[in-house]
Amino acid sequence: MSVHEPASMKPSGPPQRGGGFSQAALDEIAELRKRYPTAEALTLPALHIAQREWGGWLPDEAIAAVAAELGLPVAAVYGVVTFYDLYHQKPVGRHRIRVCTNLSCQLRGSEEIMETLRQELGVEEGEITPDGRCSYVHFECLGSCDTAPMMMVDDEYQENLTPNRVRQIVKGLK
Amino acid sequence: MAAFERVLTRNVGRPEALTLKGYQQNGGYEGLAKALKMEPDAVIDEVKKSGLRGRGGAGFSAGLKWSFIPKGKDKPKYLVCNADESEPGTFKDRLLMEYDPHQLIEGCAICCWAVSAATCYIYIRGEYTKATEILERALKDAYEGGILGDSVMGSGFKLNMYVHRGAGAYICGEETGMLESLEGRRGQPRVKPPFPAVVGAFGAPTVINNVETLANVPHILVRGADWFKAIGTDERNTGPKLYAISGHVERPGTYEYPIGVTFREMLEGCGGMLKGRPLKAFIPGGASAPILKADQIDIKMDFDTVAKAGSMLGSAAVIVMDDTTCMVRSVSRLAKFFNHESCGQCTPCREGTNWLELMLKRIEHGEGTERDSQVLLSICSHIGGNSLCALGDAAIGPVQSLVKNFQEEIDQHIRDRACPFPHRRYFDSGFENGA
Numbered sequence: 306m307s308v309h310e311p312a313s314m315k316p317s318g319p320p321q322r323g324g325g326f327s328q329a330a331l332d333e334i335a336e337l338r339k340r341y342p343t344a345e346a347l348t349l350p351a352l353h354i355a356q357r358e359w360g361g362w363l364p365d366e367a368i369a370a371v372a373a374e375l376g377l378p379v380a381a382v383y384g385v386v387t388f389y390d391l392y393h394q395k396p397v398g399r400h401r402i403r404v405c406t407n408l409s410c411q412l413r414g415s416e417e418i419m420e421t422l423r424q425e426l427g428v429e430e431g432e433i434t435p436d437g438r439c440s441y442v443h444f445e446c447l448g449s450c451d452t453a454p455m456m457m458v459d460d461e462y463q464e465n466l467t468p469n470r471v472r473q474i475v476k477g478l479k
Numbered sequence: 480m481a482a483f484e485r486v487l488t489r490n491v492g493r494p495e496a497l498t499l500k501g502y503q504q505n506g507g508y509e510g511l512a513k514a515l516k517m518e519p520d521a522v523i524d525e526v527k528k529s530g531l532r533g534r535g536g537a538g539f540s541a542g543l544k545w546s547f548i549p550k551g552k553d554k555p556k557y558l559v560c561n562a563d564e565s566e567p568g569t570f571k572d573r574l575l576m577e578y579d580p581h582q583l584i585e586g587c588a589i590c591c592w593a594v595s596a597a598t599c600y601i602y603i604r605g606e607y608t609k610a611t612e613i614l615e616r617a618l619k620d621a622y623e624g625g626i627l628g629d630s631v632m633g634s635g636f637k638l639n640m641y642v643h644r645g646a647g648a649y650i651c652g653e654e655t656g657m658l659e660s661l662e663g664r665r666g667q668p669r670v671k672p673p674f675p676a677v678v679g680a681f682g683a684p685t686v687i688n689n690v691e692t693l694a695n696v697p698h699i700l701v702r703g704a705d706w707f708k709a710i711g712t713d714e715r716n717t718g719p720k721l722y723a724i725s726g727h728v729e730r731p732g733t734y735e736y737p738i739g740v741t742f743r744e745m746l747e748g749c750g751g752m753l754k755g756r757p758l759k760a761f762i763p764g765g766a767s768a769p770i771l772k773a774d775q776i777d778i779k780m781d782f783d784t785v786a787k788a789g790s791m792l793g794s795a796a797v798i799v800m801d802d803t804t805c806m807v808r809s810v811s812r813l814a815k816f817f818n819h820e821s822c823g824q825c826t827p828c829r830e831g832t833n834w835l836e837l838m839l840k841r842i843e844h845g846e847g848t849e850r851d852s853q854v855l856l857s858i859c860s861h862i863g864g865n866s867l868c869a870l871g872d873a874a875i876g877p878v879q880s881l882v883k884n885f886q887e888e889i890d891q892h893i894r895d896r897a898c899p900f901p902h903r904r905y906f907d908s909g910f911e912n913g914a
């Protein structure tokens with residue numbers, strides 16, 4: 306299900322973090338384990354934690370760590386990772402921007418938002434800026450169509466966008 | 480439209496409702512307290528009698544669904560609340576969770592009591608980080624306040640409730656795709672039967688209901704099925720309803736009305752068309768619903784009336800388009816969505832949605848041929864009814880309605896060998912200030 310990643314994506318920063326989960330993450334997973342009758346049900350929660358631990362994406366090492374922790378085949382966890390749009394198998398910018406381009410946002414200018422990002426960041430969709438600061442992709446409806454056009458910057462919704470507002474937001478990202 | 484009372488959104492604009500105390504001050508958890516004093520079956524009967532139909536898309540009777548769950552407390556049972564909200568155009572559940580999380584928790588708790596489920600998962604889409612935080616905080620308060628945990632409001636009924644985050648996949652909103660995802664796998668829908676009421680989460684009987692459906696439940700308990708039934712069009716279309724309005728209107732947003740408000744009233748309620756431009760078309764129920772033309776402006780927005788008009792109320796996500804909108808381009812965008820979100824299990828859906836996207840793009844760019852409308856319909860007929868879940872049927876609705884209602888626009892693209900709509904620069908054309 307992940308289609309937005311062009312082959313030209315250059316890795317940035319250390320490709321692998323080295324080692325497995327931190328102790329804090331292991332404790333978190335152990336706590337979550339109490340909520341479910343099976344360990345397999347922790348696959349999504351554990352991948353969310355892993356992605357946080359590994360700097361926003363899931364190198365093979367992170368996938369292997371999740372599989373080992375939950376006692377699952379690596380292939381099963383890998384299959385899950387490739388299915389969901391929020392898991393990344395390639396490095397991402399320090400800030401990750403997702404622009405909704407679905408119908409309600411398209412009706413209110415989302416294409417110009419994409420164009421503004423292209424100009425402002427100087428890279429194509431899916432690529433990382435040379436300084437590793439940002440990457441951006443288009444995305445499906447983010448459930449904020451009443452404030453279209455909108456985009457998600459890391460975990461924050463940025464709403465009622467205009468090209469000027471987008472420029473300001475991008476300048477503010479360190 | 481006559482004055483009406485806000486029910487589901489009564490706590491919007493009351494930030495204190497985010498706290499347990501603030502929620503209780505406004506009558507919160509009275510519905511749960513009342514339910515706990517009733518027999519579970521009596522709760523189910525009351526909900527059945529109210530006529531409450533599912534707000535997630537299919538409009539199935541909530542009480543009837545609960546009654547399918549086998550009785551007894553010996554085996555585990557689950558409630559999974561569908562907070563995946565990924566239908567393009569839909570943003571009402573987010574409002575309910577961000578502004579009134581306890582209303583949802585209360586509705587879930589009542590449902591769990593009614594079907595004797597000891598565990599509830601709220602499956603929320605991964606992008607909703609703010610709603611997740613708010614819900615987590617409310618759940619914590621509810622545990623500490625004795626609403627959840629070993630003895631719900633001192634009744635001895637044990638109930639645990641957890642938030643489970645998805646990871647970005649529309650198909651996980653389909654109820655069995657959701658169960659697969661909850662269990663830690665790819666969200667590929669299951670073959671039915673068995674239905675979730677028999678074999679659901681972790682092999683156990685499971686109720687799956689939408690956020691808004693469950694948010695109605697406390698009010699039904701407090702004020703009774705008869706009160707609920709008096710709201711709406713008729714016996715089959717009852718209760719308050721949230722409509723998520725977006726697109727070319729002056730004030731997009733989530734609006735609460737008695738179910739069956741007309742589209743015209745709704746449009747007036749949100750300030751009318753953007754810049755006063757003429758209405759061309761609207762989608763009454765999210766991306767899966769066939770598109771209606773402007774001449775349907777007086778339609779009553781309830782399940783049965785919209786279905787009779789050849790579309791569906793779905794998630795009641797209303798997307799409004801003015802006369803500058805290229806319908807081919809709009810449907811092309813929806814086709815791209817369905818192609819991206821098809822889980823790939825069934826060949827007609829996997830291949831067909833891809834073809835629909837490719838062909839619509841071709842027409843959009845002026846490269847279509849005279850035969851294309853027929854080919855589009857033929858692809859649709861191969862997908863429809865030939866796929867495992869309702870995504871396949873959802874994907875063809877917009878396309879069929881394009882051919883049916885806007886054939887002349889398709890023809891124009893083909894004749895002119897280009898899109899006849901000047902690709903308006905939205906921000907430079909005076910549509911919005913500040914660009």
Ligand SMILES: Cc1cc2nc3c(=O)[nH]c(=O)nc-3n(C[C@H](O)[C@H](O)[C@H](O)COP(=O)(O)O)c2cc1C
Pocket residue numbers: 532533534535536537538539541561562563564565566649650651652653654655687688689690692693868869870873
């Ligand atoms: C492709 C697809 C996506 C769906 N997405 C959602 C969704 O995001 N939220 C939702 O509540 N129901 C969604 N549904 C409907 C659910 O399958 C199910 O009918 C609903 O959650 C039942 O709850 P209700 O009876 O309270 O409406 C979807 C269905 C399909 C086929």
Ligand code: SF4
Pocket residue numbers: 650667668820821822823824825826828829866867868869870871
């Ligand atoms: S109809 Fe489409 S989305 Fe549904 S199960 Fe089949 S391939 Fe998957």
Ligand code: FES
Pocket residue numbers: 405406407408409410411445446447448449450451453455567568569
């Ligand atoms: S269409 Fe953009 S947020 Fe829904």
